[in-house]
Amino acid sequence: VHLVESGGGLVQAGGSLTLSCSASGGTFRDYAMGWFRQAPGKERLFVASISRYGAVTYYAGSAKGRSIISRDDAKNTVYLQMNSLELEDTAVYYCAAGLLGSSQAVGVLVRHYTYWGQGTRVAVSS
16 A cells, blocks of 8 residues: 655644545555654654544544544545644654554554555644
């Protein structure tokens, strides 16, 4: 599965951004999808995940209430809408795909995912 993120950029604090991740080379609907982020010099952290078919979503505390993860299986794409962006949201954002078995499973750890995109950079300015 090949994943390509897009939609990153420079945004002012308080603004919004929607990231997209397009998948190819596999059966997209079979995969749980996740978004992670990595700030310079920091570890890669979980942001949000969505189960197969989109029945279940789960968010990191930092993203809950400010972000929405969604998927369009017809377009082989997963999205991350981010609102009320803060300086601390500055990072490279990665999408990931994993086979988690249950149709309602979501993954929150890096090791839950097999395939990763190259990342898209988000910079939040004051």
